[in-house]
Every structure is written in C-alpha cells, then in structure tokens.
Amino acid sequence: MQKLSLILIVIILSSVSCQNSSPKQNKYENHENENISFTNPSPYDIISVQQPTGKAVKNVILMIGDGMGLTQVSTAWVANRGKLNLDNFPYTGVMRTYTANKLITDSGAAGTAMATGQKTNYHSVGVDIHGNDIPSLIDLSAEKGLSTAVVVTCGLTDATPATFLAGNADRNNEEELALDFLQTQANYILGGSRTKFNKREDERDLLAEMAQRGYKVTSTWEETKSLQEEKIFAVLEDGQLPLAPERGTIWQEAVMHAISQLDKNDNGFFAMFEGSRIDDCGHWHDIPALMGEIFDFDQTIGQVLQWAEKDGETLVIVLADHETGGLTLLDGQIDAGSVVANFSTDGHSDIQVLVYAYGPGAEAFSGTFENTAIFNKISSLLNLK
Numbered sequence: 001m002q003k004l005s006l007i008l009i010v011i012i013l014s015s016v017s018c019q020n021s022s023p024k025q026n027k028y029e030n031h032e033n034e035n036i037s038f039t040n041p042s043p044y045d046i047i048s049v050q051q052p053t054g055k056a057v058k059n060v061i062l063m064i065g066d067g068m069g070l071t072q073v074s075t076a077w078v079a080n081r082g083k084l085n086l087d088n089f090p091y092t093g094v095m096r097t098y099t100a101n102k103l104i105t106d107s108g109a110a111g112t113a114m115a116t117g118q119k120t121n122y123h124s125v126g127v128d129i130h131g132n133d134i135p136s137l138i139d140l141s142a143e144k145g146l147s148t149a150v151v152v153t154c155g156l157t158d159a160t161p162a163t164f165l166a167g168n169a170d171r172n173n174e175e176e177l178a179l180d181f182l183q184t185q186a187n188y189i190l191g192g193s194r195t196k197f198n199k200r201e202d203e204r205d206l207l208a209e210m211a212q213r214g215y216k217v218t219s220t221w222e223e224t225k226s227l228q229e230e231k232i233f234a235v236l237e238d239g240q241l242p243l244a245p246e247r248g249t250i251w252q253e254a255v256m257h258a259i260s261q262l263d264k265n266d267n268g269f270f271a272m273f274e275g276s277r278i279d280d281c282g283h284w285h286d287i288p289a290l291m292g293e294i295f296d297f298d299q300t301i302g303q304v305l306q307w308a309e310k311d312g313e314t315l316v317i318v319l320a321d322h323e324t325g326g327l328t329l330l331d332g333q334i335d336a337g338s339v340v341a342n343f344s345t346d347g348h349s350d351i352q353v354l355v356y357a358y359g360p361g362a363e364a365f366s367g368t369f370e371n372t373a374i375f376n377k378i379s380s381l382l383n384l385k
C-alpha cells in the first residue's frame with residue numbers, strides 16, 4: 001500500500017513538473033510574464049509647493065513621461081516610500097490616447113495629437129492623416145515671439161521630439177525627419193540621434209548646416225551647460241541618451257538650463273521636456289530600470305515646480321503619451337519601498353492616462369478629454385491661434 005502511494009505521488013509530481021517544464025507559449029523575453037519584485041534602496045525627499053494665485057499664464061512647460069501610465073506612477077510612489085513630487089499638482093485630468101486609425105497608439109500619433117491638435121495615423125509624426133505638415137506648439141509659439149525648447153533623453157529624430165520639431169507620415173524615416181530641423185525656429189534643442197544628422201546616406205552634414213543657421217552646436221553636456229547663446233543645438237549621443245544610472249543628472253540639469261535660457265524672453269516661452277526612456281523600460285519589463293527613469297523624471301519635476309513657484313507665471317503640465325507594458329501593481333510595502341508587479345504586453349496598452357497641472361491656467365486640465373485637447377488648451381492659454 002505504501003509502495004502504491006509512493007508511486008502515485010511520483011506520477012503526480014512528474015506530471016506537474018512536466019507541465020512546468022513544457023515550453024512556454026510566451027513572447028516575453030525578459031520575465032516570461034512572472035511577477036517581478038523590487039525594493040528601492042535609496043528613496044529621495046520630495047519638495048512642497050503652493051499653487052500661485054492672481055497671475056496670468058506667461059510660460060508653459062509640458063513634461064511628457066513616455067509610457068508612464070498610472071500604474072507606473074503608482075509603482076514609483078510605493079517604491080519611493082509613499083511620496084513623489086507629482087503629489088504637488090493641484091489639478092488632474094484623464095486623457096484618451098487612441099489614434100485616427102488604430103486604438104492603441106504609438107508615441108508618434110500620440111505626440112502629434114498633443115503637439116498639433118490633430119489625431120493622426122499610427123506611426124505618423126507631425127502630419128495629418130493625409131501626410132500634410134501641421135504646425136506644432138513649438139512652431140506657433142516661435143511665430144508669436146515666444147522662446148521654445150525641446151529637451152529629451154531619446155534621439156531627436158525619435159517619435160515624440162519629431163512631432164514637435166519635424167513631420168513625416170512614417171516615423172522610421174529618421175534621416176528625412178533630421179532634414180526638417182533645418183526649418184525649426186526652436187531656441188534650445190537637446191537629445192541624441194547624432195548619426196541621423198552627420199552619417200547620412202546623402203552625405204550632408206546637418207550639424208554644420210545647423211551651425212550655419214546660427215545654432216551653437218555641441219556634442220557633450222560639459223560644453224553645453226554654461227552656454228548663454230540664443231540658439232543651442234546639443235546632440236549628445238549617436239542614439240539615445242544612456243539610462244538613468246549612467247546618465248546621472250544630465251537631463252535634470254539640461255531642463256533647468258533650458259528654462260534659465262528661455263526665461264530671458266519677456267514674451268514668455270513654451271518648452272517640451274520628455275522623460276523618453278520610461279517607455280523602453282516598460283517594453284523590456286525591467287522594473288528597476290523603469291523606476292530609475294521615473295525617479296529621474298520626478299526629481300526633475302521637483303526642480304521645475306520650485307522654479308515655477310518662484311516665477312508665478314508658469315503653467316506646468318505633466319502627462320504620459322500612453323501606457324507601456326500593461327503594468328499591474330500586485331503587492332508591495334510602502335514603508336519598505338518594495339513592490340511586486342507584472343506586465344501583460346510587450347507593447348503599449350490603451351488605458352487612459354493622467355494629466356497633472358500646476359500654476360496659472362492649471363484648472364483647465366481637469367476633467368476627461370482627448371489628447372488633442374492638450375494642444376487646444378495650451379494654444380488658447382498662450383493666445384497662439
């Protein structure tokens with residue numbers, strides 16, 4: 001009898017282990033859809049600001065966390081032991097992100113909607129559904145005499161910056177997008193994609209051409225950080241800027257440097273700053289890297305808010321263009337800064353995203369709206385139309 005039970009147990013165990021060892025029908029490379037645990041070893045302190053009163057909007061700062069859905073924010077909030085600089089925003093809204101021809105967006109169609117006020121096709125950047133160029137908030141602000149900036153951690157010809165500075169029906173035509181930079185009037189441009197400007201099939205050196213257009217062209221942060229020139233074109237990497245651990249505080253410093261340069265203009269300014277690599281970490285299902293990117297983004301938000309509080313005439317908007325990875329926060333401990341999370345896709349999801357607003361005009365960003373409303377609200381507050 002004992003022998004029979006033992007045989008039965010062996011059979012049951014072997015069938016269980018057989019199920020477990022069968023090849024998984026799972027497309028995810030990194031984690032095979034398993035729960036991921038992470039504990040944040042070094043939480044940071046957050047700042048506290050008061051909403052200014054009695055002044056009109058002079059400047060607008062739009063900060064985009066690429067792929068930073070509400071779960072990404074929630075996970076970062078727990079991992080930083082129950083606090084983020086994002087907690088300071090007095091107004092929040094809910095934004096829908098679908099494109100003209102596809103429910104689940106990419107950064108191209110999402111960025112185009114926010115930059116130009118038009119929903120366009122999946123993978124289009126800065127053009128309408130017929131491929132026609134449409135002016136962006138950067139173009140319209142520059143025409144009105146405002147100073148403008150785009151500062152990103154990705155390549156400059158990557159989707160989000162391209163929607164503000166260039167235009168193409170296919171975001172993959174990056175060498176064509178680079179040519180459009182010869183038309184932009186933006187004052188401060190910083191990111192990567194160097195090879196799209198100087199190792200091109202047509203053998204043109206667009207960095208030299210940008211210098212001829214009056215831009216101070218740089219290739220390192222060291223040579224950029226003290227510049228006072230009115231036009232700065234900083235292309236710091238062949239591809240994207242490195243991830244947060246290697247990047248250090250470069251993006252934070254660049255954002256604050258850009259603000260100090262733009263603020264010299266009495267007409268005001270419009271700036272788009274993107275924490276671009278939050279999205280990559282979502283695609284990779286890499287929670288530690290994802291947290292590093294959001295912490296860098298949120299610490300920059302803290303510095304921007306402190307500057308905006310002193311200024312009193314600056315509207316700061318923080319939002320995501322879409323969610324990446326279908327992240328779910330399953331467990332965790334706030335006091336330990338630990339989280340347990342899981343991803344459901346290696347692409348983007350269609351969950352609506354949050355919009356955070358601070359400063360004069362911030363109340364316009366509460367409620368539920370389309371991503372095109374970002375363009376409409378900003379252009380109306382800055383009298384661009």
Ligand SMILES: [Zn+2]
Pocket residue numbers: 067107279280283324348
């Ligand atoms: Zn993505």
